[in-house]
Amino acid sequence: MDTVLVLNANFEPINVCNMRRAVGMMVVDKATLVLNGRGEIKTVSCVFPKPSIIRLQKMVHRPRPKARLTRKEVFRRDNFICQYCGTSSKDLTIDHVIPRHIGGEHIWTNVVTACSMCNHRKGGRTLNQSGMRLYHSPLEPPSSAFYIFGRHLVENTDWEPFLIGW
Ligand SMILES: [Zn+2]
DSSP states (O other): OOEEEEOOOOOOEEEEEEEHHHHHHHHHSEEEEEEEOSEEEEEEEEEEEESSSSESSSSOOOOOOOOOOOOOHHHHTTTTTTTTOOOOOOEEEESSSSSSGGTOSSSSSGEEEEEEEHHHHHHTTOHHHHHHOOSSSSOOOOOOOHTTTGEEEEEOOOGGGHTTTO
């Protein structure tokens, strides 16, 4: 509940930060409040609205955010489904399609979600060697703001209209 969405001056979603940092940016006029909805913060001398979304006063130029290659993000891309057997086991692992020991890279197009049984079955082998098949070829996930920040939507449903279209 402490996560704040940061919009660029043109309203493009560019980042998330914590409440403390968001309020800090508002206090020094680096950002303005776009959406409240979380009550207030009282200090000795002032009362601040607790932001859910803030917007930078000045446009910053930075590359489009991308989904970080983490276990969680790989599972999310693959809808938490083993890409070999199609089950949505709780016991998910990351499999390198081309195994790392023969030069397979740790990149989006070489990692898939695999249940521990399938991962064990495949072992350190390639698809050909193991005779296993993938449900989908792994791709880099979308770079839309809706996708990138989508993992926060469960707790921050009020962000949705600000993520659509970027
Ligand atoms: Zn499996």
